[in-house]
Amino acid sequence: MKLASIKTPTSRDGVLVVVSQDLSRYAVVSDIAPTLQYALEHWSRCEPLLQATSAALNADTNSGEAFSAQHAAAPLPRAYQWCDGSAYLSHAELVRKARGAEMPAMLYHEPLLYQGGSDDLSGPHDPIYIAADDWGLDLEAEIAVITDDVPMGVSVEQAHAHIKLVTLVNDVSLRLIMKPELTKGFGFYQSKPSTAFAPVAVTPDELADLWRNSALDASVVSHVNGQKLGAPNAATDLNFNFAQIIAHATKTRNLKAGTIIGSGTVSNRNPEQVGSSCLQEIRMLETIATGEAITPFMTYGDVVRIEALDANGDSIFGAIEQTVEAYAPA
Template structure:
């Protein structure tokens, strides 16, 4: 099943939480289901009751049996969850962490291989899939980070990794925008990210895990994450390879000391493979490889006018989530 949140409903009314639509598998048609659940959060709050109804509509939509279907316009999409109660991002590809630390001469604690890194990010203002990354300066080191994320229903306190899998209801792509030049000073304070992690963006569509068929297994999505910078392929590492902690483990980690509310988003961290020939899902990693090889970075962080595209396709080349497509623009001084 594929779901999206639109900026306006059929009557032209707008809502900051969006209006829920079911989207067909090819991302060509949609049907308004806001009479069943007005928005994504309402659907997640009552997932056990609502999901079977939405699934039946999805099947009918794919069979061409929904009379009131409309063309799906990705430019009208908000984030699947335009704002969320909880957004936690991990760093599940530990080889990525090791590489970044190695380039700056920092040893990596052995614990990183068996205890996930995770931080809680801002979830009140997510960007739309096509919204500009608008910053006042490029001196902050603007970077993209291509990731996968899961959305859960209510997760009990202390859930095990084995039981966590039943609470993963939806998957989506993430561009976890980072301001690299602000990170060192923030982390040096010993209190984590804040200013260096502005609003993230998510794919137009969130999908149930079964949409990935056999490519969703062991809590991982075994498909390439394709990233384009200014329309040129930047990287396509496989999201299922070299993922040290799967999503079941990440959800369990987040719930170790608290229950998680329905609508919680858990990110994988930047997708990264040990096979460097597949490229990178962020500029920082590419720069680290350049430092190790040449003694200095050659690739600049994002500049005004640069474009970023993040997408995942199935084996037939069909887009699964739709694409995150963003441009870096200058924010006027206020």
Template sequence: MKLASYNNGRRDGQLMLVSKDLTKTVAVPAIAHTMQQLIDAWDLLQPQLQELYEALNDGQLDNAVDFDETKCLSPLPRAYQWADGSAYVNHVELVRKARNAEMPETFWTDPLVYQGGSDCFIAPKADIELASEEWGIDFESEVAVITDDVPMGVSVENAHKHIKLIMLVNDVSLRNLIPGELAKGFGFFQSKPSSSFSPVAVTPDELGDKWQDSKVHLPLVTHLNSELFGRPNCGVDMTFDFSQLISHFTKTRPLGAGAIIGSGTISNYDRSAGSSCLAEIRMLETIAEGKPATSFMRFGDRVRIEMFDENEVSIFGAIDQQVVEYKA
């Protein structure tokens, strides 16, 4: 099943059912008005939506209209929880190597995580508005899952049962602000502005055998200013799968329905696949040449993040955003 949230002038948008090929859509107010309402009562409402989804794909719904990604908000325009991990530890290792820092062995067994702002996500086609290029503007191409209610202390073996939807992420980062914030010993805040998510969220079964072991086994394709930047495979070199991340996050607290859990920047040891953020390219340049040659994003730069099935059909739609100067 594929779902989206159309911009209807309200904070949480209008829940939309989207066809498998992303060509048709229909509102489902008789079942749920918003994505959060759906997630809150998933076990009750999902079977009803599944029946409509099959009818939509069979062309049996007379009220279906053409799907328009530009009308989409992030699937959850705001959420009760947005927690991002760093599941690709080779990425962390690379960043530390570039500054000649040893990586603690615990990083391979204990996931890194930060709690992001979730009160205001950016729409997948909306501009990324920032006040200064000097902040070191970077994109981070990732995968995320949406859960139902997850109890505290859930086991790795049971965590996957709580994954209801999958989507893509652009976890915008301001690299030049990060060192100063981390030096305070209290984590990210100003250096992590609003994130954005793909136009469409999909149930795991939509990925078929490409969803295994709580991982997406497909490349995540990023273009920067229309040039291919990277297509690392999300199922390769993922040290912590989503079940492990969810289990880790719930060690001391439950997760409420609609919690979003991110994978962190997709990264493969095989560097021929490219990268999913500018920081990684700059680190590779620093290791090879002693200093980075690639700049961070400037106003006017555009990033596009997308994932395709084996027939090169877009699965989630595209995050396609331009960085622009924010003026109050």
């Protein structure tokens, strides 16, 4: 089934709805769960009722209301936890190669993970607000999963069953703020503004053969101002799947229901054929080839579009489409 949160002035967490497979219609399910967070916290009771609603909605094409991604919030407009990984080491290798640095050996054996801001997550059509256009604004197309309660010390085999939903992410980055921030040795903060999410989150059973070994076998297509950046496959060249990342995340702590885990920028080892999922990777390839990055970062008025497509070219989660706007403090 496909789930979404519709924006409402009365709730910061939106209203939970079930969306049809073709993303054209929805049914409000407040009688089952008022919000997605509630559903995740009561998944064993809510999931079969939501699945029944989904089956009925898909069986009757005249049922439900017209679904518009314009009205969708992030599936979890605010979450208890947003953790992002770096599961595609080809991406990390390029970044280090461009600056003449070696990859730490431990990154090939243990997932890299950081804890991002989760109190203000953007919907698929919310603007990307920045207060200055010289901060190196970049997109990062990623896959993410949402869990139920995961106990500390869970095994990789056990972790797979705790993945309840899969979705698509634009993990916005400010590259020119990120570099000096990282030199402090204490991770990201200012360089990571609000992360945006696709209109819907999808249960693994709905993905069928596209979901294997805790990875999504689908192309992630990114555009800026209508120009295609790339369409790498999210299951190809994946060094750590989501079960492995979750097991790593629970080594010393529990994960509570509603935790979101990101894959990091989707990247394949043949970007010359499939392209890239962020401008920084394109700039690194240019630097390696010519000694200079040519492609500019995004600025005011630019439009980014990210979409995951199945083998038929159909959108799985709906598209993230955001316009960069100048932020003016109140």
